[in-house]
Amino acid sequence: MTLWVRYAAGDAEGFGTLDGETIAVHAGDMFATPTPTGETLPLTAVRLLAPVRPRLFIGLWNNFHAVATAQGYGIPDYPLHFLKSPGSIIGPEDEIRAPKSYAGRIVYEGELGVVIGQRCSDLDDAAAEAAIFGYVCVNDVTAPDLFGDNPRFEQWARAKGCDTFGPIGPAIATGLDWRGLRVRTLLNGRERQNYEVADMILPPPRIVSLLSREMTLLPGDLITCGTAAGILPMRPGATVEVAIEGIGVLRNTVAAKDQAPSA
Numbered sequence: 001m002t003l004w005v006r007y008a009a010g011d012a013e014g015f016g017t018l019d020g021e022t023i024a025v026h027a028g029d030m031f032a033t034p035t036p037t038g039e040t041l042p043l044t045a046v047r048l049l050a051p052v053r054p055r056l057f058i059g060l061w062n063n064f065h066a067v068a069t070a071q072g073y074g075i076p077d078y079p080l081h082f083l084k085s086p087g088s089i090i091g092p093e094d095e096i097r098a099p100k101s102y103a104g105r106i107v108y109e110g111e112l113g114v115v116i117g118q119r120c121s122d123l124d125d126a127a128a129e130a131a132i133f134g135y136v137c138v139n140d141v142t143a144p145d146l147f148g149d150n151p152r153f154e155q156w157a158r159a160k161g162c163d164t165f166g167p168i169g170p171a172i173a174t175g176l177d178w179r180g181l182r183v184r185t186l187l188n189g190r191e192r193q194n195y196e197v198a199d200m201i202l203p204p205p206r207i208v209s210l211l212s213r214e215m216t217l218l219p220g221d222l223i224t225c226g227t228a229a230g231i232l233p234m235r236p237g238a239t240v241e242v243a244i245e246g247i248g249v250l251r252n253t254v255a256a257k258d259q260a261p262s263a
Contacts, residue, residue: 015034021043058211061080075201134175135176
C-alpha cells in the first residue's frame with residue numbers, strides 16, 4: 001500500500017509518497033509516471049493540501065443497505081448521484097465555512113472517496129476496478145436547509161457545493177482493499193459514525209462502471225460513495241474527523257460565522 005499526498009512548502013507545491021513522518025518527493029504526473037526525485041521532506045516542514053484536484057467531483061445518495069432499509073428508500077440499481085463543485089474542495093486542517101448569506105445548519109457526512117486513475121468510458125466492472133487509482137477520506141459537508149429553499153427545484157448542487165464544503169485527505173491510499181474498511185466520523189472527539197464500507201449497495205467498481213457508461217471519467221476525478229447513519233450538525237468551533245484505517249484521519253474545524261477565511 002502507498003499513501004500519496006500533495007503538499008505546500010513555502011511558495012512551492014509538490015507531491016510524493018508518505019512514509020511515517022517523511023515525504024518522498026516525486027516529479028511528473030501522479031497518475032501516469034511519477035518519478036522519485038531522491039529528495040525527502042519531514043512532514044513537519046510542509047502543509048498537506050487536498051491530495052487531488054478533480055475535474056469532476058461526484059457524490060452518491062442512498063448507497064448503504066442499512067439506511068435504505070431503515071428509511072424505506074428502496075434499493076437502487078444505478079448510482080443516485082449529484083455533482084459537487086470542485087471549487088468546494090479543501091484539504092486537511094483547513095476550515096469549513098458556511099456562506100455568510102446562510103443562517104441554517106451545516107452537517108458532516110463521513111465517506112469513502114474513489115480517485116480515478118485511468119480514462120474510463122463504458123467499462124465493465126473488472127476494467128473499472130483496474131481503473132481506480134486509490135481511496136481517500138471525504139467529508140461531504142451539506143447545508144440541508146437549502147435543499148427545499150425553492151419548492152419547485154431541489155437544490156442539491158447548491159446545498160453541497162458551497163466553498164469549503166468538500167474536505168478530502170489526508171492522502172490517497174493505493175493498493176488498499178476497500179472491502180474490509182470502516183468509516184468513522186468523530187465530532188469534537190466523540191464518535192458519531194462507524195459503519196462498514198461492505199454495506200454499500202453499489203460497490204466502487206460497480207459505481208465507476210455504471211457512471212462510465214454515461215460520462216467519461218478521467219484521471220484525478222473523484223467519486224464519494226455515500227454515507228450511513230449518524231449525520232449531525234456542526235457548530236462553529238467544532239472539530240470533525242473522518243477516519244479510515246489505511247488512509248488516515250481527515251481533520252477540519254468549523255470557522256466562526258464572522259471569522260475571516262484562513263490564509
